[in-house]
Amino acid sequence: MLSSGLTLIFSMMGVLNFAHASFYMVGAYIAYTLTGVLGFWLALLVAPLAVGALGALFETTALRRVHKFGHVPELLITFGLSYVVLELVQLIWGRTPVPFSPPELLQGPAFTIVQSPSSGFSMVWGAASEALCQGAQCSRFPMTRAFMMVVALAMLVSLWLLLTRTRIGLVIQAALTHPEAVESLGHNVPRVFMLVFGSGCALAGLAGVIGGITFVTEPAMAAVVGSIIFVVVVVGGMGSLAGAFVASLLIGLLQTLPLTVDASIADAINRLAGAGTVGDGTPGWPLLRITLAQAAPILPYLLLVLMLIFRPKGLLGTRES
Amino acid sequence: MLGAVAAHAQKGETVKIGWVDPMSGLMAPVGTNQIKSFQFMAEQFNKNNAAGVKFEMVPIDNKLSPQESTTAVKSLIDQGVRYIVQGNGSGAALAIIDAVSKHNERNPGKEVVYLNYAAVDPDLTNSKCSYWHFRLDADTSMKMEALTTWLKDQADVKKVYLFNQNYAHGQQVSKFAKENLARKRPDIQVVGDELHPLASVRDFAPYVAKIKASGADTVLTGNWGSDLTLLVKAAADAGLNVKFLTYYAGVTGTPTALGAAAAGRVYAVAYAHSNMPGEVSKAGADFKAKFNDDYYTLAVHHAFNLLSSAMAQAKTTDPAKVAATMEGLKFKSFNGEVEMRKSDHQLQQGLFITVWKKADAKHPYSVENTGYGFQPVKAYDAYVASTPTSCQMKRP
Numbered sequence: 001m002l003s004s005g006l007t008l009i010f011s012m013m014g015v016l017n018f019a020h021a022s023f024y025m026v027g028a029y030i031a032y033t034l035t036g037v038l039g040f041w042l043a044l045l046v047a048p049l050a051v052g053a054l055g056a057l058f059e060t061t062a063l064r065r066v067h068k069f070g071h072v073p074e075l076l077i078t079f080g081l082s083y084v085v086l087e088l089v090q091l092i093w094g095r096t097p098v099p100f101s102p103p104e105l106l107q108g109p110a111f112t113i114v115q116s117p118s119s120g121f122s123m124v125w126g127a128a129s130e131a132l133c134q135g136a137q138c139s140r141f142p143m144t145r146a147f148m149m150v151v152a153l154a155m156l157v158s159l160w161l162l163l164t165r166t167r168i169g170l171v172i173q174a175a176l177t178h179p180e181a182v183e184s185l186g187h188n189v190p191r192v193f194m195l196v197f198g199s200g201c202a203l204a205g206l207a208g209v210i211g212g213i214t215f216v217t218e219p220a221m222a223a224v225v226g227s228i229i230f231v232v233v234v235v236g237g238m239g240s241l242a243g244a245f246v247a248s249l250l251i252g253l254l255q256t257l258p259l260t261v262d263a264s265i266a267d268a269i270n271r272l273a274g275a276g277t278v279g280d281g282t283p284g285w286p287l288l289r290i291t292l293a294q295a296a297p298i299l300p301y302l303l304l305v306l307m308l309i310f311r312p313k314g315l316l317g318t319r320e321s
Numbered sequence: 322m323l324g325a326v327a328a329h330a331q332k333g334e335t336v337k338i339g340w341v342d343p344m345s346g347l348m349a350p351v352g353t354n355q356i357k358s359f360q361f362m363a364e365q366f367n368k369n370n371a372a373g374v375k376f377e378m379v380p381i382d383n384k385l386s387p388q389e390s391t392t393a394v395k396s397l398i399d400q401g402v403r404y405i406v407q408g409n410g411s412g413a414a415l416a417i418i419d420a421v422s423k424h425n426e427r428n429p430g431k432e433v434v435y436l437n438y439a440a441v442d443p444d445l446t447n448s449k450c451s452y453w454h455f456r457l458d459a460d461t462s463m464k465m466e467a468l469t470t471w472l473k474d475q476a477d478v479k480k481v482y483l484f485n486q487n488y489a490h491g492q493q494v495s496k497f498a499k500e501n502l503a504r505k506r507p508d509i510q511v512v513g514d515e516l517h518p519l520a521s522v523r524d525f526a527p528y529v530a531k532i533k534a535s536g537a538d539t540v541l542t543g544n545w546g547s548d549l550t551l552l553v554k555a556a557a558d559a560g561l562n563v564k565f566l567t568y569y570a571g572v573t574g575t576p577t578a579l580g581a582a583a584a585g586r587v588y589a590v591a592y593a594h595s596n597m598p599g600e601v602s603k604a605g606a607d608f609k610a611k612f613n614d615d616y617y618t619l620a621v622h623h624a625f626n627l628l629s630s631a632m633a634q635a636k637t638t639d640p641a642k643v644a645a646t647m648e649g650l651k652f653k654s655f656n657g658e659v660e661m662r663k664s665d666h667q668l669q670q671g672l673f674i675t676v677w678k679k680a681d682a683k684h685p686y687s688v689e690n691t692g693y694g695f696q697p698v699k700a701y702d703a704y705v706a707s708t709p710t711s712c713q714m715k716r717p
Contacts, residue, residue, distance in 0.1 A: 095350040097550070097574045099691070109560060139530065142558035215523060216550055216578055224523050256527040294487065297518045 018078040019058075021226035022085035023201040027051045027208025028217045029093050032100040040103040040213075048205040055201025059194045067193075082222065090219050097218035102144050106213065109140035144214040151210060155203060160241055172196055231304045237314025246315055251300045258296040264289050331638045332373035336628070338363070339397035339405040341390050341417065344382040348409050348546070350573040354614055355408065355439075356380050358621045361608050366625040372632035376625065385409060387416035394420040398433060403640045406624055408439030408458070411489055415442075418451045425453055425717070432641040436627070438620040442489055443497075443708070446665040450712035455647060455666045457623040459592050459706060461493045461543070461568075467672040467706040468541075468566060468590045469501035471699050472509070478564070480512045482537035484528070484552070486544055487516035494543030494568065512537045520548060525555035533561050545569035550578035557582040564588060570677065571595070571617050571695055576688040579677055584693060587677040592656055593619040594675040595694035596684040601655040605686070615688055619655060623668060626654050627661065641717075659703065665712035672706045674699040 030050050034043035058081065066073040101107075112124045115138075163169035175182045175192045183189045208221075215221065228251070236247030266288040270277050282288065307314065340359055343352040356378070363376040379402055381393040390413040397405060407417055414437050425432045435454050437445065443460045459467075472478055483498050485491030495514055502509050512535040517528065529552070532540060540563050544552060549567060553575075556563070563586070570579065570589040579587055595615075596602065601622060608616040627647060632638055635646040649663035659670040675695035680687045684696040 095353060096689075097547075097577050099577045099580070101580070109558075112560075138560065139533070140558070140560040144558070145526075216547060216554070216574075218547065218574065220547060224521065256524070259527040260531055294516060294518075297521060 017197075017200070018075060018226075019081040019085060020078075020200075020204055021222040021229065022082045023051050023055060023204040024208040024211065024225060025089060025219070025222040026054065026085060027205025028100065028212030028221065029089055029098070029208075030205070031209040031212060032093075032098050032217055035100070044206070044209050047209050048202040051205025051208070052198045052202025055204075056194050056198030058201075059197040060190075063197065064190060064193070082226075086219060086222065093219075095219055097216045100212050100217040102213040106143045106147055108143055110143045110146035111141050113139045113141070115139070142214075144210070148210050148214060151206070155206070156241065156245055159203075163241070228300060231300045233314075234304055235307050235314055237316045240314065240316040243314055243316030250315075251303070254299045254303065255296060258292045258299060261292040264291045331632050331636060333375070334638050335375045335377055336404060336632075336638050337377050337379050337400070337402045338628075339394070339400075339402040340378055340380040341383045341393045341397070341405060341407045341413070342380075342409050343385040344380070345384055348385050351546070352382075352409060354573050355618050355621070357612055357614065358608070358616055358618050359406070359624075361611065361616070362604065362621045362625055365604055366629060370625065370629035370633075372629040372638075374629065374632055374638060376628075383407075383413055385413060387412045390416045391420045394424075394433075398424060398431075403431075403433050403638075404436065404628065405433060406436045406438055408437060408618070408620070411440040411442030411445060414440035414445055414454075415449060418445065418449065418454045421453045422451050429717075430641075432639075432644065434640040434644050434647075436624050438618065438624055442493065446667040447711045450665050450710070450714055452666070452714050452716050453644065455627070455644075455661060455668070457620040457627070457668050459670060459672055460667060460708075461490065462497050462708040463667075463706040464568060464590045464672065465494070465497040465501050466708055467674065467701045469498075469505045470701065470705055471590075471674045472502070472566075473505050478506075478509060478539045480510045480535070480537045480539070482513040482515070482532050482535055482540045482563075483511060484513070484515050484517070484532065484540050484542045484544070486519040486548055488519050491516060491519070491543050494541075498541050517548075520546060522548065523551065525552045526559060528552070529555045529559045529561050532556075532563070533559065537563055539564045539566060541566045543568045545572050546574065550575050553583050553587065554578055562586075566590070571615075571688065573615075573617075574689075576615075576677075576691055576693070579693065580691060581679075581693070583677055584679055585676060588698070589675050589677075589695055590672060591675065591695075592670050592672055593617075594673050594697045595686040595688050596696065597655050599655060602686070613690075617688075623654055623659070623670075626652055627668075657702070662710075665710035665714065667710065669703040669707055671703050672701045673697045674701075 027047050031043040031047035034046055038046065062077055063074065066077050110125075114122050114124060163173060171182065171187055172192055175187065175189050179189050211221065211225070232244060232247045232251055235251065236243030236245070266285070269288070338359070340356055342355060343349055344356065360378050363378055367375050379397060379400065381397065383390040383393050390407065394405060394417055405417065405421065407414060417435055421433050421435045433453065437454060437456045437458070439458045440456075441458055441460045441464070443462045445454065446456055446460060481498075481502065483495045485495050495516065499511060499514070502511065513532065515528065515531070542549065542552065542565065544567070549569060553565060556565075565583070565587045567587060567589050569575070570587050571591065597605070597619070601619060605616040608614065627650065628643070630652045631643045631646040631650055634650070635642045637643070647661050648666070649661060651658055651660045654670070656671045656673075659668055662669050674697070676698050677693055678684070678696045680692055680694050684694055686694045688694045
């Protein structure tokens with residue numbers, strides 16, 4: 001769920017963009033700098049636009065030139081860009097994290113779930129009072145997370161509307177699959193590509209602003225989300241918005257739910273076949289004793305491999321390639 | 322007259338010190354801060370030190386890799402460097418011990434000495450100890466000893482959750498915590514013992530929910546870097562009201578993320594704190610003025626102190642003789658009198674329990690310009706944190 005906003009846009013772009021996470025990071029840093037001048041809410045608007053402009057500039061000056069040579073050069077140039085951006089960010093803002101904290105409005109919990117032994121579940125907006133939490137268990141849901149969800153959903157819906165319900169959307173979709181036909185109809189296809197790439201980067205920038213306040217704004221932030229968004233895109237299916245949404249939910253659950261399970265394969269075998277069936281001496285014990293919680297981080301990648309083997313086009317993908 | 326000249330033969334000599342630590346990758350911010358600390362302190366000590374020698378740093382980036390460290394050591398030896406310092410990562414430390422020991426065995430008369438200023442795996446001064454390795458930081462077991470001694474008097478701590486990174490250091494913190502707690506506070510319940518992947522978790526919210534569900538009142542963690550930062554942040558977001566007992570809350574980046582939300586809740590065990598008295602605090606202030614960064618690796622001080630004292634006493638800069646003098650050497654450092662224990666070359670030193678708090682008149686230093694700093698809660702003398710060693714050292 002966390003990276004859904006970022007991943008949604010990935011699928012609608014024709015090019016494999018390794019530098020996507022870098023635009024995410026740049027968004028966070030630009031917003032951090034702008035917040036000092038304009039305040040957070042304006043920065044939330046301006047930073048994505050600036051990132052979009054940077055993306056469009058990169059598309060026209062570099063990406064367009066290698067586009068005709070196929071996918072591998074495209075991949076390589078964006079791969080190179082990700083390194084350049086990382087070094088630039090470190091030169092400008094330094095290697096240490098910057099103090100980018102959410103504005104007043106987004107601090108604190110959005111709602112609190114109170115689980116009390118006497119009256120069962122209930123939900124309170126904002127923080128629950130001390131008295132209510134006495135003797136009950138209170139789980140707070142942070143405002144930043146709620147904001148992230150709202151923005152991601154709004155982004156998805158507006159993107160979907162734009163692509164399917166407007167003329168521009170039709171032209172974009174057509175230009176991605178049949179560029180010659182669209183060009184012969186009098187549309188400027190390179191400009192369409194530039195716009196698509198630019199807006200894709202802008203959305204990454206927007207995700208970056210929100211990611212920056214929720215987590216930590218630091219040079220390593222791109223590397224951390226970089227790999228997982230590829231998983232989401234592949235699992236969801238290239239070119240499918242709905243697929244990316246479903247996949248991001250699925251992977252979010254896959255990353256978080258197993259963390260709560262402390263059982264290992266060894267435990268399962270012992271329970272089914274009687275206690276003591278496997279133990280210290282069993283061959284492969286180091287592997288068997290790994291708990292589900294410890295294995296959770298590799299599950300999305302395991303899913304990626306399985307998906308590529310059994311359903312290469314992804315969950316809801318349309319293209320076979 | 323002749324005798325006086327001979328007695329100060331080392332005076333004015335230049336001592337090259339090879340620095341082998343990461344300047345790129347995940348740990349780059351830490352490494353960069355530390356090489357600046359070394360260069361800065363070398364300048365300070367060059368103005369005035371017991372032996373009258375000049376120190377010169379020769380940094381090499383080892384990318385945190387044991388393999389690269391071995392190569393770096395070879396290249397330093399080729400450049401005529403006879404003293405090597407390293408601190409980040411016990412894996413790299415072990416590789417250096419190995420490289421240095423082999424070199425010294427094969428090249429008598431051209432010995433190289435290795436000062437370890439931060440790699441804290443207890444094995445390095447126990448089962449894998451070496452005559453040529455000297456550790457200036459306090460190892461994991463010593464810090465846990467101090468931390469659990471402090472916990473003995475904290476009656477409000479009843480349920481502890483161990484939360485560590487899944488690699489050598491994290492596993493050892495978890496192991497020593499369980500041992501020491503069972504010995505000193507058997508009434509404390511260990512309600513969780515979690516190992517999570519190193520430096521790849523972005524969202525600690527599910528872990529925090531788990532900690533919360535366990536009913537823990539204290540989280541004990543050896544985490545550092547973003548693994549600690551994000552954990553504390555996620556805990557603040559979820560309203561998890563527990564104490565954090567940490568090893569590395571003071572390392573680059575974490576203080577910024579701690580901020581006001583963590584005030585009074587995050588504790589750290591270390592051989593120094595933000596407001597050390599005396600010349601160290603002056604050096605820290607100068608360092609900040611020069612680099613706008615914090616001087617937190619105070620073991621750098623130990624390193625120059627130990628070397629210059631030993632060189633003054635041995636009246637030479639020859640590593641073999643200096644190493645022999647450093648064994649069992651006692652000298653005055655910023656945290657009281659310290660001793661380089663002869664049996665395992667582990668520096669015996671006092672430790673502090675510190676808490677993250679708003680800077681005030683008594684403790685004015687603001688870490689990473691946050692307005693907060695680590696203030697001492699309790700100071701322990703060297704003997705409290707001392708742990709026995711199983712080292713059987715082969716002496717040349």
